[in-house]
Amino acid sequence: MKVPPDMPIYAFIKRELKNQIESGDLPEGARVPSEFELARAYGVSRNPTRQALRDLELEGYLVRLPGRGSFVAPINQRQKLFQGNGWRTMAIACPGLELQYSRAVIQGFTQRAAEMDIHTMVYFLRFSGETEYEFLADMRNSGIEGMAFWLQHTCAETLDLLQKFRKAAFPFVLIDRYVRELDADFVVSDNENVGYELTKALLNRGHKDIGIIAAPLDNTTTEDRFSGHRRALKEAGGLFSDELMGFFENKTDENATAVHRIMAHRRRPTAFFCSNDGLAAQLLDALLGLGYRVPEDVEVATIDDNELALAVEAPIITASQRGLEMGRTSVDILLSRIANPDLPAQQKFLKAQFNFLENPKAAMGPD
Numbered sequence: 001m002k003v004p005p006d007m008p009i010y011a012f013i014k015r016e017l018k019n020q021i022e023s024g025d026l027p028e029g030a031r032v033p034s035e036f037e038l039a040r041a042y043g044v045s046r047n048p049t050r051q052a053l054r055d056l057e058l059e060g061y062l063v064r065l066p067g068r069g070s071f072v073a074p075i076n077q078r079q080k081l082f083q084g085n086g087w088r089t090m091a092i093a094c095p096g097l098e099l100q101y102s103r104a105v106i107q108g109f110t111q112r113a114a115e116m117d118i119h120t121m122v123y124f125l126r127f128s129g130e131t132e133y134e135f136l137a138d139m140r141n142s143g144i145e146g147m148a149f150w151l152q153h154t155c156a157e158t159l160d161l162l163q164k165f166r167k168a169a170f171p172f173v174l175i176d177r178y179v180r181e182l183d184a185d186f187v188v189s190d191n192e193n194v195g196y197e198l199t200k201a202l203l204n205r206g207h208k209d210i211g212i213i214a215a216p217l218d219n220t221t222t223e224d225r226f227s228g229h230r231r232a233l234k235e236a237g238g239l240f241s242d243e244l245m246g247f248f249e250n251k252t253d254e255n256a257t258a259v260h261r262i263m264a265h266r267r268r269p270t271a272f273f274c275s276n277d278g279l280a281a282q283l284l285d286a287l288l289g290l291g292y293r294v295p296e297d298v299e300v301a302t303i304d305d306n307e308l309a310l311a312v313e314a315p316i317i318t319a320s321q322r323g324l325e326m327g328r329t330s331v332d333i334l335l336s337r338i339a340n341p342d343l344p345a346q347q348k349f350l351k352a353q354f355n356f357l358e359n360p361k362a363a364m365g366p367d
Contacts, residue, residue, distance in 0.1 A: 091123065
């Protein structure tokens with residue numbers, strides 16, 4: 001793997017060796033490559049490889065035998081950074097605190113951990129694929145008992161690292177989204193049900209042509225909400241149309257153009273399903289700019305974790321995720337994994353809370 005530009009080569013070599021030891025690729029008693037072998041493998045002098053091996057020896061990962069080489073030490077000799085004061089420590093990492101939902105997840109996690117006399121480390125970080133890998137690798141080796149996190153990138157290197165975590169019985173739980181090809185613990189919203197129920201609510205109110213505004217389909221959260229939307233349409237005998245779908249990326253003029261294109265279609269939608277409330281806010285602005293009223297001309301259903309409906313004072317069909325329960329459940333999953341590393345993967349889908357509008361009736365756009 002490429003050495004990060006701001007990381008000393010000895011630290012990178014040390015981390016890679018530590019990951020191999022922690023994952024079991026280098027089991028107890030296994031011989032570790034020599035200074036010379038490492039220097040040749042990484043194309044460096046022996047100074048950084050010597051320092052890497054010396055650090056690992058001091059931390060109890062290696063036993064160095066003169067004339068024979070370095071060998072992986074027994075696990076009970078390894079230094080754990082957060083156990084010196086007798087703390088039990090877990091960590092949780094999320095992209096940020098701008099959403100009420102993410103704040104609720106953090107609150108639920110820290111509350112439940114405190115009830116179990118566990119110290120909590122909280123990180124708010126947005127990653128590139130490379131920096132996420134580095135963060136997870138460093139946290140794995142920090143001495144924490146386990147961690148919960150939003151996985152922001154599913155690159156091959158990170159997924160391979162998480163597979164090694166599983167092999168080494170390091171407790172972790174994915175929150176908010178999961179990875180289909182990774183047999184790991186997770187606690188997420190039942191997003192397929194969210195898309196299904198919100199779309200079904202629009203259908204029950206008499207809408208036949210329903211547009212959809214979504215983020216790029218690059219994670220299971222968006223994919224599952226989209227899948228639920230399509231299932232509801234299919235059950236009702238309706239047809240999904242790519243021409244009534246718009247993908248929003250950030251806040252650009254192209255988003256408004258996409259709404260204009262959809263509303264100019266011969267099957268002009270009388271309602272929209274939005275895969276999150278940030279997209280719904282942009283949709284509302286675009287509809288207002290085109291002269292449409294919400295909900296008189298166009299109704300909207302969305303995931304309203306940021307209380308969009310209250311902010312715009314418009315009747316909107318909404319679902320809210322159970323953030324507090326998600327945070328608390330993730331702690332319980334970590335504790336059960338610590339107690340029994342051989343448990344099958346614990347995978348929890350939490351039902352959302354819905355706010356359906358009363359008095360269903362067909363809605364028609366302006367003439």
